[in-house]
Amino acid sequence: MAALVQTLAVAEYLSFRHAAKALGVSQSSVSARVKALEEELNIFLFERHARGVRLTEAGRHFIDRVAIGIDQLDYAVRTAGMAARGELGSLRLGIHDLIPGSFLANLLERYRQQHPGIEVEIAEGTARKNLMQLRADRLDVTFVTGSPEFSDCRSRPIWSERLLAALPSCHPLSEGAGVTWADLAGETFIVRHGGTGPQAHDHIVLRLAGGCPDLAILRFDVERGTLLSMVAQGYGVTVVGEATSLTHTPGVTFLPVLDELEPVAFSAVWSPHNRSPLVRSLLGLAVEMGRSPPLS
Structure with missing residues (x-):
């Protein structure tokens, strides 16, 4: 040479x-x-x-x-x-939704600004689907609802949001400062098959199934915007993370669930075998944004 x-x-x-x-x-x-x-x-x-x-x-x-x-x-x-050095390459992310103004949207926007040489690839799907993609090495990081623990993956809470009830604006409860689970016990709930729909379904069952034998939860294979339009049209009510209220959907009122004492956590999940500096730089930026404890 x-x-x-x-x-x-x-x-x-x-x-x-x-x-x-x-x-x-x-x-x-x-x-x-x-x-x-x-x-x-x-x-x-x-x-x-x-x-x-x-x-x-x-x-x-x-x-x-x-x-x-x-x-x-x-x-x-x-x-x-x-x-x-993490200045070049591609970062493959699994998400449940991307709402303008949300923490996740702001995190990805700032990451792309700070790392212009990185191509950010986004796949939207349910937590189950994205975890399968992660385990198949088709994703580097996926974001899921909750603070799950996996034997074969690493995870850490990144941000949290209040749980809100989405009601038709003409609903009698929409005039209040908030609702309780007891207020919602007689309602028909609608959730999505995709996105965070499965987690919303399970959470509703957890809160109401014991004291509400006639609990009605309908599932629809629709996008988030369509589901909220269905709420506005009176198909039922649903529960969402606080970021969804940023969409300002006409005919829908978002109210906090007052007896939901803990906010909904959202976590990043990645493979322990993935040593890409891009993964660490993304999680490091989340720390910098002040929503997560320092990385060890």
Whole structure:
């Protein structure tokens, strides 16, 4: 490699002396390396004369191709270093939803601003689906509701939101400062099959199934916006994280569930075998945004 670099320098300066000076080595070292390379190739790369050197025809062909190879190698070394430092590459994320103004949206926006060389790929799906993708190494990080613990994955809480009830604005309860689970016991609940729908379903069952034998929960294969429009039209009520209230859906009133004492946690999950610096930089940014304890 050193012989090739020195040979390229001689071809650039057409002088062993000037090439040696530019490289910070002795002229004799440059001369010896170039001569050894010529002997190995069994061709003359340069014609020597009193005022310097000039490339032979064979030398021109050799130098043109070596220069391309050196440039590609230099690029490979630089980009590999950037990838190792977390400055280049792709980060594959699984999400349940992305609401403008939410913590997750702000986190990803700031991450992309701070890491312009990183391509952020986003896959939206249920927690179950995204965890399967994570375990299959198709995702680097997925965000899920709650603070789950997995034997084969690492997780940590990242942010939290109050739990809100979404009611039709014409609903009798919509005029209050909040609702309780007892207030909602006789309501028909609607949830999505996708997104956080399965978690919402399970949480409603956890809170009401024991004291509400006629609990009605209907599932729909719709997007978040459609579900909220259905709430506005009187299909039923639902429960959502506080970020959903940022959507300002006409005909829907969002009220806190007053006896839900703990906010809803949202966690990041990743494989312990994934040592990508991109994962750590994303979690580090969450720390910087003040919603998570420092990384150990």
